[in-house]
Amino acid sequence: MKLIYDRLLEYGMDPDLTDFLAVMILILFIGILCIVTNFITKKVVLRVITHIITNNKIEWDNVLLERKVFHRLSHIVPAIIVYYFSSTFPDFQSVIEKGAVIYIIIVGLMVTNSFLEAFNDIYLTFEISKIKPIKGYIQVIQISIFILGGIVIIANLMGESPFILLSGIGALSAVLLLVFKDSLLGLVAGIQLAANDMVRVGDWIEMPKYDADGDIIDISLNTVKVQNFDKTITTIPSYALISDSFKNWRGMQVSGGRRIKRSLFIDTKSIKFCTEEMIEKFKTIQYLSEYITSKEQEIAExxxxxxxxxxxxxxxxxxxxxxxxxxxxxYYLQHHPGISQEMTLLVRQLAPTENGLPLEIYAFTNDIRWDVYESIQSDIFDHLFAVAPEFELLIFQNPSGNDFRNMMEDFGGKIRGRGTDNYS
Structure with missing residues (x-):
């Protein structure tokens, strides 16, 4: 800066104005130098590195490129330049150096974090990763590094040794744990939820303990907000999703099929062997003609x-x-356009109950939309309720008030009829 100052004085400029202009010219020079070096680093050096990586036969270095390890490392160059020229500003040297050091530390943390994630990605390419995953260990290292980085930044701002700060934090750890208990639990839970991909915004979850049944609309440090299907909002502590059980319907949404698991209850009194007339009638049913013929032959043999x-x-x-x-x-379900034929499809007989014999449909629709799913399910059971009498089967139903009233009317009619006969 002294060289610039002397040159400006040679041109006969005012000393006070010369100081200001010298500072501005130096700042402009440093700024241009940072921009130029950053441009060279990203447009030249990184392109060369990218070209080398993409054109060699090694696979793991591509992961480093995808995780942007080298891109983030390039941010250190301007900070080094600023730190080098900080001595030219004696009045602000300490502030500039601290700022540059903090920036370098932050960039170093970002690079380290990206490298650890890339390391985990590379490890996942090996078969042993399915038996011994290291993601949990990587996360512990990441948390530890960020905590240490934060301590070093604070120590740099205070101008003290990081070890002094660590000893002070150790003495206050009990108080901090008590005061920030919920935040710490939420932080740990949030990390676990994100790391294990347990919930995402938009997931449909059920958590009866908190009367939650709807879509997640927000995930914060301490809470998870669920908009229920009645449009109410339920707020759940983040750590509750770790400590308590809940159902996430994302698997159903991703699979593309939604399960139907519902039974028809058949009155056992209507179950019987088929007569010849019934068999001939069943042969006229499109889905059963081949089945009846093959079964008759099998049974006869x-x-x-x-x-x-x-x-x-x-x-x-x-x-x-x-x-x-x-x-x-x-057969009806196998030919239904709304039922997925790639997923489990069966009709099974469950244990008889006091309400009759359950015939359960276990199948999946090929559309997960709620309204379409309900429409498909209703159409299927509408049809089955209607065709059951064609097989001389009765759907079980407890007697209603109308049934008792009709029974009493029939009974009263018989009594009146007998009374007339006796009178005559």
Whole structure:
């Protein structure tokens, strides 16, 4: 700066104005130098490094490039220049040096963090990573490095040794843990939630303990906000998602299919063997014609081979209306345009209950939208309720008030009829 000052005095400028202009020229020079070096680093050096990395046969260095380790490292160059020229400003040298050092530390933390993430990515390419993952250890190292970096920055601002600051923090750790308990729990929970990809904004979660059933709209340090389907907002502590159980429906949304798991309850009194008339009727049903024909042949061969006495239907094998109806339900679902054929699809018989015999449909729709899912499910059961009587099956239903009223009316009619007969 003295050289610039002397040159300006030679031109006969005022000494006070000369000081100001010398400072401004030097600042401008440093700024231009930083811009030029940054441009050279990013446009020339990084391009050369990128070209070398992308054109060699080594795979792991591509990960370093993707994680932008070299890009972030380039930010150190301008800070070094500013630190080098800080001595030309004696009045502000300490402030400039501290600022440059803090910037270098921050860039160093960013580079280290990117390198650790790249290291984890490289490790995941090996088969051993599936057995012994190191992501948790990487995260612990990242947290430790950021804490140490923060301590070094604070110590640099205070002009003290970092070890002195560490000893002071150790004495206050108990108080800090007590005062910032919720924040620390939220911080740890937030790191775990993000690291394990447990929840994201937009996920549909269910957490009955907090009456939460809806989409996540915000994830902060201490809370997770859920907008329920009735448009109310439930706020859940972040650490509750770690300590308590909850259901995340993201898997269903990603799979592209939504499960139907619902039963028809058949009145057991209506279950019976199929008669010849019933079998001929079932043959006219499009989905069952081939099934009935093949089953008849299979049953006839079995009974003939084992010399079954068919005078009693208990002997041998025979078709039942419940079995044929179950087969029809299965074929019907296999041909339904709204049911996914790539996912689990079955019709199963559950254990009988006091409400009859449950025939459960376990299948997945090929559309996860709520309204479409409900429409597909309703259409299926509308049809099955309507066709069950065609198989001479009754859907179980507890007697209602109307049933009792009709029964009483019938009973009263019979009593009145008997009374008239006796009178006559």
């Amino acid at each position: 079995y009974n003939t081979r084992h010399e079954i006495n068919l005078d009693n239907p208990v002997n041998g094998r025979a078709l039942t209306n419940i079995g044929v109806f179950r087969a029809y339900m299965n």
